[in-house]
Amino acid sequence: MSTQAPVAPAPAEEAGRVTTFEPVIIGFTCNWCSYRAADLAGTARTKYPPNIRLIRLMCSGRLDPTFVLKAFAEGADAVMVSGCHPGECHYIEQNYKALRRFQLLQRTIEALGIEPARLQLVWASAGEGVRLAGEIARITEEVRALGPLDWPAGEIVDIDGVDLDAAWGATGGDPDASPGDADGPPASPGGAKPDHAAGPLPAAEASR
Amino acid sequence: MSGNGHASFGAPKDGPIKGVPSAGVPAEGEIRIGVYVCHCGSNIAGVVDVVEVARWAGETLKDQGVVIARDYRFMCSSPGQELITDDIRKLGLNRIVVAACSPHLHENTFRTATARAGLNPYLCELVSIREQDSWVHTDKAAATAKAKAILAGGVERVRRNTPLDPLVVDINPATLVVGGGIAGIQAALEIADAGFHVYLVEKDASIGGHMAQFDKTFPTLDCAACILTPRMVSAGTHPNITLLTWSEVTHVDGFVGNFTVTVKKKARYVDEDLCTGCGICQEKCPKKVIDEVYEAGLGYRKAIYTPFAQAVPRTPVIDRENCTYFIKGTCKACEKFCEKDAIRFEQQDQELTLEVGNIILATGYEIFDARKIAQYGYGRLPNVFTSLEFERLSNSAGPTNGRIVLRDGVTEPKTVGVIHCVGSRDRNFNNYCSAICCMQSLKFAHLVKEHTGATVYNFYIDMRTAAKGYDEFYQRVMEEGTLFVRGKPAEVTEAGRLPGEEGKLIVQVEDTLAGRQRRIPVDMVVLSVGLEPRADAKELAQRFGISCSFDGWAIEKHPKLDPVATMTEGVFIAGCISGPKDIPNTVSQGAAAAARVLGMIQQKHMKLEPIKASVHAEQCSGCRICNTMCPYNAISFLGAEGVSSINAAMCQGCGTCVAACPAGAIAGTGFSDEQVLAQIEGLLSVGADGTPLKRSAYPVAHQQGDGNRPTPAETVRA
Numbered sequence: 001m002s003t004q005a006p007v008a009p010a011p012a013e014e015a016g017r018v019t020t021f022e023p024v025i026i027g028f029t030c031n032w033c034s035y036r037a038a039d040l041a042g043t044a045r046t047k048y049p050p051n052i053r054l055i056r057l058m059c060s061g062r063l064d065p066t067f068v069l070k071a072f073a074e075g076a077d078a079v080m081v082s083g084c085h086p087g088e089c090h091y092i093e094q095n096y097k098a099l100r101r102f103q104l105l106q107r108t109i110e111a112l113g114i115e116p117a118r119l120q121l122v123w124a125s126a127g128e129g130v131r132l133a134g135e136i137a138r139i140t141e142e143v144r145a146l147g148p149l150d151w152p153a154g155e156i157v158d159i160d161g162v163d164l165d166a167a168w169g170a171t172g173g174d175p176d177a178s179p180g181d182a183d184g185p186p187a188s189p190g191g192a193k194p195d196h197a198a199g200p201l202p203a204a205e206a207s208r
Numbered sequence: 209m210s211g212n213g214h215a216s217f218g219a220p221k222d223g224p225i226k227g228v229p230s231a232g233v234p235a236e237g238e239i240r241i242g243v244y245v246c247h248c249g250s251n252i253a254g255v256v257d258v259v260e261v262a263r264w265a266g267e268t269l270k271d272q273g274v275v276i277a278r279d280y281r282f283m284c285s286s287p288g289q290e291l292i293t294d295d296i297r298k299l300g301l302n303r304i305v306v307a308a309c310s311p312h313l314h315e316n317t318f319r320t321a322t323a324r325a326g327l328n329p330y331l332c333e334l335v336s337i338r339e340q341d342s343w344v345h346t347d348k349a350a351a352t353a354k355a356k357a358i359l360a361g362g363v364e365r366v367r368r369n370t371p372l373d374p375l376v377v378d379i380n381p382a383t384l385v386v387g388g389g390i391a392g393i394q395a396a397l398e399i400a401d402a403g404f405h406v407y408l409v410e411k412d413a414s415i416g417g418h419m420a421q422f423d424k425t426f427p428t429l430d431c432a433a434c435i436l437t438p439r440m441v442s443a444g445t446h447p448n449i450t451l452l453t454w455s456e457v458t459h460v461d462g463f464v465g466n467f468t469v470t471v472k473k474k475a476r477y478v479d480e481d482l483c484t485g486c487g488i489c490q491e492k493c494p495k496k497v498i499d500e501v502y503e504a505g506l507g508y509r510k511a512i513y514t515p516f517a518q519a520v521p522r523t524p525v526i527d528r529e530n531c532t533y534f535i536k537g538t539c540k541a542c543e544k545f546c547e548k549d550a551i552r553f554e555q556q557d558q559e560l561t562l563e564v565g566n567i568i569l570a571t572g573y574e575i576f577d578a579r580k581i582a583q584y585g586y587g588r589l590p591n592v593f594t595s596l597e598f599e600r601l602s603n604s605a606g607p608t609n610g611r612i613v614l615r616d617g618v619t620e621p622k623t624v625g626v627i628h629c630v631g632s633r634d635r636n637f638n639n640y641c642s643a644i645c646c647m648q649s650l651k652f653a654h655l656v657k658e659h660t661g662a663t664v665y666n667f668y669i670d671m672r673t674a675a676k677g678y679d680e681f682y683q684r685v686m687e688e689g690t691l692f693v694r695g696k697p698a699e700v701t702e703a704g705r706l707p708g709e710e711g712k713l714i715v716q717v718e719d720t721l722a723g724r725q726r727r728i729p730v731d732m733v734v735l736s737v738g739l740e741p742r743a744d745a746k747e748l749a750q751r752f753g754i755s756c757s758f759d760g761w762a763i764e765k766h767p768k769l770d771p772v773a774t775m776t777e778g779v780f781i782a783g784c785i786s787g788p789k790d791i792p793n794t795v796s797q798g799a800a801a802a803a804r805v806l807g808m809i810q811q812k813h814m815k816l817e818p819i820k821a822s823v824h825a826e827q828c829s830g831c832r833i834c835n836t837m838c839p840y841n842a843i844s845f846l847g848a849e850g851v852s853s854i855n856a857a858m859c860q861g862c863g864t865c866v867a868a869c870p871a872g873a874i875a876g877t878g879f880s881d882e883q884v885l886a887q888i889e890g891l892l893s894v895g896a897d898g899t900p901l902k903r904s905a906y907p908v909a910h911q912q913g914d915g916n917r918p919t920p921a922e923t924v925r926a
Contacts, residue, residue, distance in 0.1 A: 022350070022896035022897065023896070024892065024895060024896055024901060026888060026891060026892070032755065032775060033755065035312075036312065036755070036763075036775070038339065038340055039310045039312060039336075039339045039340075041339070041344055042310070042336075042338060042339025042340060042343040042344050043339065043343070045343050045344070046344060047344055047345065047346060048344055048345075049345075050341070050344075050345040050347060050350040050351055050353075050354045050896075051896060053354065053357050053358060053361070053891045053892075054336075054340055055361070055884065055887055055888065055891065056311070057863065057879055057884070058819060058861050058862050058863050058878075058879055059862035059863055059864060061837075061862050061863065061864030061867065062862060062863030062864060062866060062867050062876070062879060063867055064866070064867040064881060064884070065867075066881070066885070067884055067885065067888060070885055070888050070889075071888050071892065074888055074889055074892035074901075075892045075895075075901045076892055087746075087750065088746065088749070088750060088755075088756075090753060090755075090775075090776075090862075091839055091840075091860060091862035091864070092839035092840075093839055094837075094839060094862050094864045097837065097864050097867075097868070101867075125755060125756065125757070125758060126755040126757070126763050126775070127755065127756065127757025127758050127759075127761075127763055128757075128758055131758070133344065
C-alpha cells in the first residue's frame with residue numbers, strides 16, 4: 001500500500017502478499033456540476049475506487065495552478081480537475097479558463113518530470129454521477145498502472161529556505177533543492193540557461 | 209459503535225495549544241476545534257468505522273487544535289446539534305467540523321446550530337463522508353482511511369476559516385413565470401391571487417400549452433378545454449398578471465431578489481390594444497397553412513391566426529413566413545376587413561426589460577419524434593399516428609370535429625393498435641419511463657371504443673397505473689373489451705402475406721405472455737410517444753443558470769425534498785421541465801413553486817452567501833488581467849488609483865479572478881488560497897492505508913499555504 005515506493009516499505013508485502021499499488025488522487029470539483037455529480041453518484045450508490053479525495057471549489061475557474069502543484073508536492077499521485085461541461089458553466093464561461101490552465105499545467109508538470117496522465121480533466125454535469133464515477137475509476141486504474149509518483153526522495157526542502165533571487169537568476173539547480181536526483185528531471189550543471197530547469201523553480205522556468 | 213450512540217475522544221483541555229502553526233490563523237490566537245463524526249444510522253457507520261475516525265481525530269489532530277472529537281448516531285437531529293452548541297459554550301470551541309453528508313444537504317443545518325451558540329456560522333465546515341465515501345465505497349478499511357483524510361482536510365481548512373457576514377439584499381416582489389402551460393398558469397395565478405405582480409411569458413401566440421391540444425384527461429375523462437380554459441381566462445384578465453405571449457426571454461442578469469430580465473416581444477403585426485378578437489381577419493385571410501403546432505400537422509390555419517378558438521389573448525398573430533403581403537407585397541385582406549384598424553404591418557420586435565425578484569421556469573416538454581423509429585413507419589405509413597395527432601383527431605374542436613378516422617379523412621377504423629413506450633424505456637432512445645403513456649394509451653383505447661366501437665389492441669411492456677383512480681381506469685378499459693398484448697412490437701408493416709392482411713397494417717409482436725410471435729392486422733396504429741426535454745433545454749438552462757441532466761431535464765435542488773427549487777437561488781421549476789409528469793403533478797408543482805416564491809417575497813430581504821472576491825489595493829499592480837476574467841463585469845479599473853476594484857454586489861463568487869491574479873492581490877472569501885492549500889495538506893496527510901502519507905521531496909510549491917509569497921505557479925496562471 002505504498003504511495004511513495006522508493007522509500008516506503010509496503011506493509012502488506014511484509015506479510016508475504018502481493019499487493020496492488022493504491023494511488024492517492026486529489027480531485028478538484030466545482031460546486032455546481034462535478035461536486036453535485038459526486039453527490040449524485042453517492043445518492044445512487046454508484047461504486048468507484050476510494051483512491052480519490054475531492055475538494056470543492058465554487059467554480060473550476062477558481063483552480064489556481066498552485067493547488068495542483070501543491071497536491072503533487074504533498075504526495076498526490078494524480079490530480080483530477082473537473083467542472084461543468086463547456087458551454088454549461090454556472091458562471092457562464094469560467095470553465096474555459098480552467099481548461100486553459102489545465103493545458104498549461106500539463107506542459108508544466110511534464111517539464112517537472114511528472115507524466116501528463118497524472119493530471120486529468122473531466123467535465124461532468126450535475127446529472128452525470130455515473131459518468132463521473134466511471135471517469136474516477138478509469139483515472140485510478142491509469143494511475144495505478146503508472147505507479148507511484150516517482151519524484152526523487154530525500155530531504156524536504158522548503159521553499160522558505162531558498163534564495164528566490166538566486167533561483168530566478170536561472171543559474172541552475174540549488175544543490176539542496178534536488179538531492180539524490182536520480183529519476184527526476186535532470187539537474188542543470190549550472191551557468192547556461194537550461195531547457196528544462198531542474199533548479200528550485202522549474203515551474204517558473206517552464207513557463208517563461 | 210458505542211452503546212449510547214456517541215462517544216468522545218481527546219480530553220478537553222485548557223490553555224493554548226503548543227506547537228500549532230499559525231499561518232493564516234486570525235491573530236487572536238488559539239484555535240479550538242470540535243470534530244463531530246456522524247453515523248447517519250448505518251449509512252456511514254455501515255462502511256466507515258466512525259468511532260475509529262473520531263478517536264483518531266481526537267488523538268492525531270490534537271496538534272491541529274482539535275479539542276474534542278465525538279461520534280454520534282444522527283448529527284442532524286436535535287440532540288446531535290445540541291452536542292455542538294453545548295460544546296461551543298462549555299469548551300469554548302471556535303471552529304466546528306462535522307463529518308457527515310454533503311454540504312449541499314446539511315451545511316445550513318450545522319451552520320445555523322453554530323450560530324445559535326454564538327459562533328460565526330462560517331467557522332463551521334461540513335465534510336462529506338457519506339456521498340463521497342460510505343455510499344460509493346465497499347472496502348471498509350479504505351473507506352475509513354479516506355474518511356480520516358477528508359476529516360483532516362476539513363480540520364486544516366477550518367483553521368483558516370474567517371468569520372463572514374452574509375450580504376443582505378432586498379427581494380423584488382414581482383415574479384417572472386416562463387411558460388404558459390398549465391404549470392405556468394397555475395403558478396402565476398397563485399402568486400397573483402396573493403397580491404403580487406407576475407409577468408407570464410409564453411413563446412406561442414396563446415397560453416394553454418400542450419393541455420390545450422388534448423381532448424379528454426385521464427382518468428376522469430373530463431374535457432381538457434373545459435377545465436383549462438377558465439384558468440386561461442383568469443390568467444389573461446388578472447389585474448396582477450402581465451401576459452406576454454409571442455415573447456421569449458433572451459437574457460437574464462442579476463441574482464436572487466434582483467433579476468433583470470430581457471424579453472423579446474415578437475411583432476404580432478396586430479395592435480393588441482385595438483384588436484377585439486372578432487376573428488374577421490382570420491376568416492378573410494386567403495392563405496391557408498398546415499398547422500404543425502396546435503393541430504399537429506392534421507389541420508389548417510390561416511396566415512393570420514389565433515392557435516385555437518379559446519386562445520388567450522384573443523389577439524391573432526401574422527405568420528410572416530406565409531403571409532401573402534409579406535411575401536408579395538400585396539393582399540392586406542386582413543387590414544381591409546378589420547373594423548378597428550388594428551393591423552400593423554410595420555410593427556417591429558420589441559425588447560422589454562423586466563425587474564423581478566424570482567423566476568419560475570415552466571417550459572414543459574416536446575414529444576418524441578416517432579420518425580426516429582423507422583420500423584414503426586410513422587411518416588411513411590399514412591395510418592400510423594402519434595399520440596398527439598390522435599388527441600387532435602378525437603377532439604371535437606379538432607380537424608375532424610372529433611371523428612376518429614384514417615388519414616383519408618373518411619374511413620373509420622375497425623381495428624386499432626396502440627403501441628406503448630415509443631421512445632421511452634428504450635436504450636436506443638430514452639431510458640426513462642415517460643410516466644403518462646400507459647394512461648394516455650388506455651384513454652385512447654377507451655375513446656376509440658366509444659367513438660367507433662372498433663377492436664383495440666394495446667401493446668405494452670409493463671402497465672404502470674400508479675396514481676389515484678388510474679388502476680380503476682385500467683380495469684374499466686379492460687372490462688370494455690380492449691385487448692392487451694404484452695410485448696414490444698418489432699415492426700409495423702403494410703406487407704401483408706397471410707389471408708386477411710391485405711390493405712391492413714400488420715403489427716409484428718412477440719406476445720411474451722403467450723410465448724409466441726403474432727401478426728396482428730389493424731387499420732390504424734397509434735404510437736404512444738414519450739416526452740422529451742425541449743430542444744432548447746440546455747440553452748434555456750444556461751440562460752437561467754440552472755443545471756440539466758445529460759438527457760436535458762432540469763435538475764431539482766433535491767429530487768425529493770426540494771423538487772421545485774434549483775441550485776440557483778431565486779430560480780424555481782415546475783412541471784415537465786424536470787421530467788415527464790401527468791397533469792395533477794404538473795399543477796401541484798406549479799402551486800408548489802408559487803408557494804416557494806411567496807415565501808421568498810414575504811421575507812422581503814434575503815441573506816446571500818458571502819463568497820465574494822476583493823482586491824487588496826496595496827498589493828494590486830494594476831495589470832488588469834482580472835478585468836477581462838469576470839463574466840459579470842464586476843471588476844473595474846480605478847484609473848486614479850491605478851488598481852482594480854470589485855463590486856461586491858455584482859460579484860458572484862466564482863473565484864476565477866482570485867486564481868488569475870499574478871500578484872495574489874485578490875482574496876476570495878470562503879475559498880481562500882489559504883483554505884484550499886491547507887485542505888490539500890490535510891487531505892494528503894493520510895495515505896490510502898490510513899497511515900501518514902509521505903510527501904514528495906521535490907521542492908516545487910512546497911510551502912505553507914499563506915498565499916503571501918510569490919509561488920512558482922504564479923507565472924503559469926492564465
